[in-house]
Structure formats: structure tokens, C-alpha cells
Amino acid sequence: MSRTGRERVVADPAPRVVPTWTEPLAAAASRLVGGPLGRHALIGRSAFWTPLRVVLLVAVAVLALGWLGKAPCLQQYVTDDGTLALDWRGSRQYVAMCYSDTVPLYGIEGLDSGALPYRDPWIEGPGTAAERVRYMEYPVLTGFFQYANARLADGWLWLAEQVPLLPSALPVVVYFDITAVWLALAWLAVVWAVRAMRPTRPWDAVLVALSPLVVVHVFTNWDALAVAVATTGMLAFARGRALLAGLLLGIGGAFKFYPLMLLLPILLVAARRRDVAAAVRTIGAAAGTWLLVNAPVALAFTTGWWEFFRLNQSRPADPDSLYFVVSYFTGWAGFDGPLAAGERPAVLNAVTAVLFVLCCAAVAVLAWRAPQPPRLASLAFLVVAAFLLINKVWSPQYSLWLVPLAVLALPRWRLLLAWMAIDALVWVPRMYYYLGPDAKGLPPDWFLGTVVLRDAVVVLLCVLVVRSVLRPATDPVRAVGAAGHRHDDPDWPVRVAAPVAAKPLSRNDVA
Numbered sequence: 001m002s003r004t005g006r007e008r009v010v011a012d013p014a015p016r017v018v019p020t021w022t023e024p025l026a027a028a029a030s031r032l033v034g035g036p037l038g039r040h041a042l043i044g045r046s047a048f049w050t051p052l053r054v055v056l057l058v059a060v061a062v063l064a065l066g067w068l069g070k071a072p073c074l075q076q077y078v079t080d081d082g083t084l085a086l087d088w089r090g091s092r093q094y095v096a097m098c099y100s101d102t103v104p105l106y107g108i109e110g111l112d113s114g115a116l117p118y119r120d121p122w123i124e125g126p127g128t129a130a131e132r133v134r135y136m137e138y139p140v141l142t143g144f145f146q147y148a149n150a151r152l153a154d155g156w157l158w159l160a161e162q163v164p165l166l167p168s169a170l171p172v173v174v175y176f177d178i179t180a181v182w183l184a185l186a187w188l189a190v191v192w193a194v195r196a197m198r199p200t201r202p203w204d205a206v207l208v209a210l211s212p213l214v215v216v217h218v219f220t221n222w223d224a225l226a227v228a229v230a231t232t233g234m235l236a237f238a239r240g241r242a243l244l245a246g247l248l249l250g251i252g253g254a255f256k257f258y259p260l261m262l263l264l265p266i267l268l269v270a271a272r273r274r275d276v277a278a279a280v281r282t283i284g285a286a287a288g289t290w291l292l293v294n295a296p297v298a299l300a301f302t303t304g305w306w307e308f309f310r311l312n313q314s315r316p317a318d319p320d321s322l323y324f325v326v327s328y329f330t331g332w333a334g335f336d337g338p339l340a341a342g343e344r345p346a347v348l349n350a351v352t353a354v355l356f357v358l359c360c361a362a363v364a365v366l367a368w369r370a371p372q373p374p375r376l377a378s379l380a381f382l383v384v385a386a387f388l389l390i391n392k393v394w395s396p397q398y399s400l401w402l403v404p405l406a407v408l409a410l411p412r413w414r415l416l417l418a419w420m421a422i423d424a425l426v427w428v429p430r431m432y433y434y435l436g437p438d439a440k441g442l443p444p445d446w447f448l449g450t451v452v453l454r455d456a457v458v459v460l461l462c463v464l465v466v467r468s469v470l471r472p473a474t475d476p477v478r479a480v481g482a483a484g485h486r487h488d489d490p491d492w493p494v495r496v497a498a499p500v501a502a503k504p505l506s507r508n509d510v511a
Contacts, residue, residue: 017201051202052195059191059209063184066215070180073098074173084170094435097427101221102146102179106172109136111150117143118297118304130341135304137311140297141254142222149179180219186228187218193231194404197238197490201477204411211403212417212424221397226256231404233259234376237266240493242278246285253286254293258384258401260286264360265379268367269492272374278493312393314344319433320394322455323348325448345392352392359386366469374469375477376491377408385462389455396430399423402458408491409465411476419457426450 073096075087086103093099106112110122117136124134136143153175160168168174195205208214218224233248252259263283270279298305316339317323327334335347363382367374384401388394399420406416429450435441468475478488 017203051205052192055191055195055203055205055209056188058206059188059214060184062210062214063187063218066218067180067184069215070098070100070176070219072096073100073103074169074176076170076173086170086172091435091439094431094441097431099431099434100176100219102176102219103172105146106150106175109146111146111175112171114150117147118301118307121304132342135301135307137307138222139254139256139308140294140305141251142225142256145182145222145225145255146179149182150175152178176219179222183218183222183224186224187214189228190224190231190404193228193235194407196235197408198411198477200490201411204407207407207411207413207416207420208404210417211420213399213403213420216424216427217397217400221395223256223397223400226252226259227400227404229255230259230262230401234262234380234408234491237278237282237376238491238493240278242281242493243285246282246287247289249282250286250289251293253290258387258398260290261383261387262380264383265363265376268364268379269373269376269489272367272370273492275492313349314342315393316345317348317392318394319444319447320396320451321392322389322452323392325452328444328448348392352390355390356387359383359390366466370469370472372472372488373492375409375475375489377405378410378465378469378475381405381409381465382462385458389458394451396427406461408477410461410468412464415461415464419461422450422457423454426454 073086073088073093075092076084077087077089079085093103108122109115109117110120115122118140121133121135124130124132136146138146153171156166156174156178157168157171160166169177191205191209194208195202198204229248229252233245233252236248237245249259249262263286266279266282267276270276294305317327317334323334326332334345335351336343336345339345360383363379363386366382367379381402384405388398388402403420406419410416426447429442429447432442433444433447437443472478472488477490
């Protein structure tokens with residue numbers, strides 16, 4: 001009893017998972033520094049080197065490697081007329097495997113000349129039979145993010161003229177570097193959010209920080225922004241902040257469509273738990289936020305705003321998709337047959353839509369038939385992975401969407417690092433496929449073969465996640481408790497007693 005006469009419920013301290021006791025990969029790596037943690041070692045006594053700070057430091061080092069990987073595409077040279085130009089001679093972007101969408105789109109979309117996204121068009125294929133008026137092809141917040149960084153680059157170059165000590169470069173190089181800073185901060189937010197959602201498994205976040213996919217793709221496009229908002233939205237939901245979670249997921253949907261997919265798992269788990277109030281608030285806040293962000297642009301620049309949706313409808317099957325793989329190896333003409341330039345693959349669009357609906361229905365059945373309510377992260381991973389597998393486009397940076405979800409759903413270190421390494425290595429034959437055999441590149445077979453291997457590993461991950469849903473005893477997160485309290489899903493909001501420090505997991509608990 002407290003002095004006020006009211007009972008104070010104290011939660012049992014949840015055990016903290018020690019990776020060198022539970023993960024063979026961590027145990028093997030620990031031999032370099034003396035072996036696994038001792039039975040009587042003290043946990044959580046360091047005043048500075050906390051797991052979060054160590055993981056963030058690892059993330060900073062990996063992000064630096066990612067920038068260095070793109071650095072060859074930022075080289076400059078002096079042309080014959082004495083002007084400074086970006087050195088992409090000899091297809092450097094493919095030979096050095098440093099390609100990033102941020103560099104060519106800076107000029108193509110008119111960001112270098114101050115074009116306002118969605119209002120100001122640009123001409124694709126000028127002077128050819130395929131000439132077409134185009135607009136910013138990304139969702140609203142991603143488009144204006146690019147515009148803001150272009151204006152920041154202009155400001156930096158102006159300041160560098162006033163202060164000669166400041167470094168300067170071509171505008172596109174400054175633009176890329178400013179963009180890279182924001183993308184790096186976004187990925188650090190992803191790492192922080194995953195660590196915050198797993199206080200009893202703090203070292204799982206190192207998989208997000210150390211991912212080979214981050215090295216290759218965090219600066220390839222702008223997807224890190226959507227991943228950051230989606231992951232922090234899941235964290236907000238787990239902490240009972242339903243409206244904030246909806247706000248973040250709605251913002252994420254204005255960066256990229258995929259964060260809105262997470263609303264379906266939230267609804268499914270809510271229905272299974274008969275706890276729909278938080279889910280309804282989150283879904284309503286997400287829809288309202290997305291509409292609030294998009295409506296002004298849609299009303300003011302309707303044609304430009306619709307470009308993102310038009311492009312997704314008119315794109316054929318990309319080489320990243322299983323449809324293209326089957327077509328290439330079998331000679332199949334595709335669901336729509338030969339298409340003219342710009343013609344919509346209507347049948348393919350319908351097939352991918354129906355397949356995704358069927359996959360979502362299968363996830364719903366899984367959620368309902370599971371022996372106990374499935375974890376939110378597990379269903380979220382299945383929905384997003386299903387979308388990527390059956391979609392007609394799997395751009396390389398899309399794999400970043402799966403990284404935090406996979407770590408939250410299936411924290412098996414060796415397995416996840418193997419998948420991320422395979423997925424990252426797809427970049428090598430991809431770049432040399434774009435280079436082409438005539439320029440000493442690779443034929444399509446190599447690239448398409450690695451695509452199939454990547455997809456097969458993702459399917460394996462889905463099977464293991466389904467297994468953990470149907471057999472909760474195999475779920476490593478549920479095996480040791482959730483987040484400092486006796487709750488079987490740390491990603492679902494629950495009222496808990498006063499937080500207490502986590503104690504280390506004993507070897508007997510592991511056994």
C-alpha cells in the first residue's frame with residue numbers, strides 16, 4: 001500500500017534478451033572480444049554507452065559508407081569550353097554502381113531552374129514521336145521535399161559566394177548532399193523507433209542500422225522518409241497515441257503510398273482483439289491527414305497532382321517484377337500483349353489489384369484463425385511483402401520498406417542479414433544489366449536470376465512469419481515477454497504498470 005491508501009501495481013521486470021546467448025551469429029562474433037556475456041555480468045550500468053547510442057553510432061558509420069558508395073557519381077570535371085560538369089562519362093553511374101535518382105531528376109524535373117512541382121511541367125522526349133508533357137511524378141510531400149532541397153542548395157551556393165571559406169560544388173552535388181543529410185536523419189529515426197519498440201530486445205535495432213540495404217539504397221531515392229514516418233507511426237500507436245499514429249501514417253502516405261498499407265493490419269488485429277476504438281481513431285486520423293495534405297495541390301494543380309497516379313497506371317511490368325521474369329524466360333507476351341508507347345497495361349493492372357486483394361484476404365483469414373491474436377508487426381510485414389511480390393514494379397529502394405518490419409516481425413539475425421545481403425547484391429547485376437552487353441555489361445539473365453532469388457528469400461520470410469503466427473511458441477518476441485510487461489504484442493497499445501528496468505535473460509530462460 002502507498003501512503004494514500006491506494007494500491008500501486010508494480011509490473012514484473014521483463015527479461016532483457018542477450019544476443020550472445022540467443023543468436024548464434026552474435027555468439028560467434030563475440031569471440032573477437034572474449035566470448036559471450038558472462039552469467040553474472042551486470043547489464044545496463046553504463047552511463048554513456050547505452051544500446052541506443054551504440055546502435056546509432058553503428059548506423060552513422062553505415063550511412064557514411066552509403067554516401068561514399070554514391071560519391072563516384074558526384075565527381076566533377078572541366079569540359080573543353082572550361083565549364084564545370086558532372087562526370088558521368090563512360091556510364092560511370094552504372095560502372096561504379098553509384099546511381100541515384102536524385103541526380104538526374106534534379107535537372108529533368110526542372111528543380112535546378114526553380115520549377116514548382118505539380119504546377120510547372122517538363123517535356124519528355126522533346127522532338128521525338130514519344131514527346132509528352134510530364135509533371136512531378138512523386139506523391140505531394142516527396143515532390144515538395146525535392147523542391148525545398150533545391151532551394152536550400154541555391155541558398156548554400158549563394159552563401160558560399162559571400163563566404164569563400166565555405167565549400168562549394170556544382171548545384172546538383174550540393175543538392176544531393178543536402179538531400180543525403182535529411183535521408184540519413186530519417187534512417188536514424190527508423191533505428192531509434194525500432195529500438196524504442198523493443199526495450200527487452202534493444203540489440204535487434206542493430207539489424208536496421210547495419211543493413212546492407214542501407215549502404216546501397218538509402219540515398220538511391222527518397223523512400224527513407226516514408227519508412228521513418230511509418231515506423232515512428234507504429235511506435236506512436238504502440239504507446240497508445242492513436243491520433244498521432246494516424247497523423248504520422250497519413251503524412252507517410254503523402255511521401256509514399258506504402259505507409260497507408262499498415263492501416264489494414266491495425267484494423268485486422270483490432271478486430272481480433274475486439275479493441276477497435278484505437279484503430280478507428282488511427283485510420284480516421286490517417287485518412288484526414290492524407291486528404292488535408294493532398295487537397296490543396298489536387299485542387300490547385302489537378303493535372304500535375306494526378307501524374308503520380310497516371311504514371312502508376314501506365315507503367316508496364318518492370319524488370320524487377322515476376323511478370324517480366326516469366327515473360328523474358330518463356331517468351332510470354334504478357335497479359336496485355338504488345339503495348340504501344342504510353343499504352344496502359346489494363347489487364348496487368350487488374351491482375352495485380354486482384355492478387356493484392358486476395359493476399360490481403362488471406363492475411364485477414366490468418367489473423368482470424370490464429371490461435372491467439374497475431375502481432376501487428378507480423379501482419380504488417382506480410383501485407384507489405386505481398387504487395388511487393390505481386391506488384392508490377394519493385395524499384396530497388398522499395399526493399400527498405402521491409403527492413404524495420406522484418407526486424408520487428410522476425411528477429412532472426414542470421415536469416416535477416418542473409419536476406420538483406422542477397423537483396424543488396426541484386427544492385428550489382430542490375431547496374432550492369434542497364435549498362436548492356438555491348439558496353440561490357442551483363443545480359444538480362446544474370447539480373448533476372450538474382451530477382452528470382454531475392455523474391456524466393458522474401459517468400460521464405462513470409463512462410464516463417466506465418467508459422468510464428470500459427471505457432472506462437474516459435475515467435476522469438478513472445479518467447480521472452482513483450483515490452484516490460486506481460487503482454488503478447490509490444491506493438492499494440494496496452495495500459496501497463498509503472499515501468500521498471502529490464503533484467504537480463506538468464507541462460508535457463510533461454511533454454
